[in-house]
Amino acid sequence: MNRASWVIVAITFLIIAALGVLYLWPVAKSSWNIYQETNQTKKDLEDISKRKEVLTELTKNDKLSYLYNIASTYIPEESKSGELVIELTAMANQSNLKVEQVSLEQIEKTQKSNEETTDKKTETAGSSQKTSTTNVQETSSQEVDFSMKVSGTFADFLNFLKATETSSRLISITAMNLNQSNDQFIAQLNGKAYWKKGTDLEKNLTNIEISKETIAKFQNLKSYGTPIDLPTESGFGRPDPFAEF
Amino acid sequence: MVNINLLPPQIKLKIKRNKQVANIFSICLVIVIGVGVLGVIFSSVKATLLEPKLNSLKEQIKEAGINLGTFGELENQALFLNDRAKLASSIEEKRPVWSYIIQDLINSVPQDVQFVSLTADIDKTPNFVLQGNTTSEREIIKFKEKLENSQFFKDVAFKSSSTTASTTSTEKKEESKLSFELEFNLENLSVPSQENKEVK
Numbered sequence: 384m385n386r387a388s389w390v391i392v393a394i395t396f397l398i399i400a401a402l403g404v405l406y407l408w409p410v411a412k413s414s415w416n417i418y419q420e421t422n423q424t425k426k427d428l429e430d431i432s433k434r435k436e437v438l439t440e441l442t443k444n445d446k447l448s449y450l451y452n453i454a455s456t457y458i459p460e461e462s463k464s465g466e467l468v469i470e471l472t473a474m475a476n477q478s479n480l481k482v483e484q485v486s487l488e489q490i491e492k493t494q495k496s497n498e499e500t501t502d503k504k505t506e507t508a509g510s511s512q513k514t515s516t517t518n519v520q521e522t523s524s525q526e527v528d529f530s531m532k533v534s535g536t537f538a539d540f541l542n543f544l545k546a547t548e549t550s551s552r553l554i555s556i557t558a559m560n561l562n563q564s565n566d567q568f569i570a571q572l573n574g575k576a577y578w579k580k581g582t583d584l585e586k587n588l589t590n591i592e593i594s595k596e597t598i599a600k601f602q603n604l605k606s607y608g609t610p611i612d613l614p615t616e617s618g619f620g621r622p623d624p625f626a627e628f
Numbered sequence: 629m630v631n632i633n634l635l636p637p638q639i640k641l642k643i644k645r646n647k648q649v650a651n652i653f654s655i656c657l658v659i660v661i662g663v664g665v666l667g668v669i670f671s672s673v674k675a676t677l678l679e680p681k682l683n684s685l686k687e688q689i690k691e692a693g694i695n696l697g698t699f700g701e702l703e704n705q706a707l708f709l710n711d712r713a714k715l716a717s718s719i720e721e722k723r724p725v726w727s728y729i730i731q732d733l734i735n736s737v738p739q740d741v742q743f744v745s746l747t748a749d750i751d752k753t754p755n756f757v758l759q760g761n762t763t764s765e766r767e768i769i770k771f772k773e774k775l776e777n778s779q780f781f782k783d784v785a786f787k788s789s790s791t792t793a794s795t796t797s798t799e800k801k802e803e804s805k806l807s808f809e810l811e812f813n814l815e816n817l818s819v820p821s822q823e824n825k826e827v828k
Contacts, residue, residue: 385645388652395656402663410670417678424685431692438699441706451705454712524715545727553716555723558749573749577719582711591706597713 433588441593450593453601456551459578462527463552466610467576470552471531473608478543480535483569488528524579531572537561540570551606553577724750724817729780736774740767744807754783754811761805765789768808775812784812 384392441447459466464487475482533543540561547554556574563569584590621628633640696703726748737743740763747757762768768789775784787809 384652385648387645387649391649391652391656395660398660399663402660402667407663407667407670410667410674414670414674414678417674417682421678421682421685424682424689428685428689428692431689431696434703435692435696435699438696438702438706441702442699447702447705447709450709454709458712458715524719541727541730544730548725548727553719555719556726557751559726559747561743561746561748563744577715579712579715582707584707584711584714586703586707590710591703593706593709597709600713600716601709 430588434591437588437592441591444593446598447593450598450601453551453604456606457553457601457604458524459552460580462525462578464527466608467527467529467552467554469608469610470550470606471529471554474546474550475531475533475543477607478535478546479539480533480543480570483532483534485529485531488530523583524577526575526577528573528575531574532569533572534567534569537563537568540568546605546607547574549603549605551604722817724814729814732778732780733775736771736778738762738767738770738774740764741771750814750817753813754785755814756781756810756812758810758812759807760810761807763806765806768806768810772810775810778815780814780816781812782815784810787811 468485468487471485472482533540544556547556554574554576556572558573560571561568562571635643733746742761744759744761746759748755762771768786772784772786775781789806789808791804791806
């Protein structure tokens, strides 16, 4: 090849390189990006369609609201310690046990990056409530610890234990001390109930489908006692609150 | 007929070079045009196929998103239910089923054994401390063996026994009672499966 040929080849190479860098490459790159984005968008659209299908199906499930209410009682969004006391005493009374004592201690376990434990004491109107705040990683539920002393018969106590296992509030008994004294059966129990603010689950297709197991889990729970509904309660106001009632 | 090129060799060489240059130029021109055409094809595919398709899909997603908004409350309820079901299952796995545990314990008690006190704590070892009265050491060991065979208990340990004199109220007669203490641990928190029961 002569010099002129080499010059033509070099110029061609430069033109192709310039075309490639300034025109072909950006066009190809953006086309590839659009192609990938299209695929992702298609997938998102499929997900949305499936979600819509699932949600449309859920609208036909008339039990959903009912189950939601049961689930919010089983593990509520707030400690609802008052309702817990009502439920515990109602369970004991229904099992013919006499409630000698009930006390609560609230333990909060919240998800934080560092593990730390702080103890706080809150004085409220003559009674002291100890609030122990334990921040533990990967724990999002919070606990209300309770202790309870009941008396009655052993058979009734067994019925009470069965009631705690199917009660509308999730209760776990962690320790018990059973004694027979002066012809009376006495049980001292320690346990905890749970609560959790909000949900941890991500809004995706898997997490909005309601399985039969989930429905079954909440269906056979039994509620004890009537929660306080302040507007319907009556009999407030006493001229002398120190007088015997 | 024979063609004889009578041109001088220098001119012949020049013509040959020119032809070669022309050929190379043509090839290079074709390549440049090819690259240009490829660019134009890419651009038109992008402009006429890819972009409109993506825009249409985005529009569909937007519409679907607006429609999904009407299910917001329902979606939150479903999410809440699944969250609580998951949390409840994890707690229930670790929760002792006391009615079964105590029932199994009382099913293991021999006729001549009376409980005085029973302390149970799932966070302490031993999980159970049982104090009771009986008539002989044989009854205590019988009870211990029965508990060992139970599906709920393990590590049953005989801690102590001592004889105490007591008066029965009905006959006003002095009888000797054997006080004892057993310690044991919980093997299963929940009701064991049928398979485990058969193995036991």
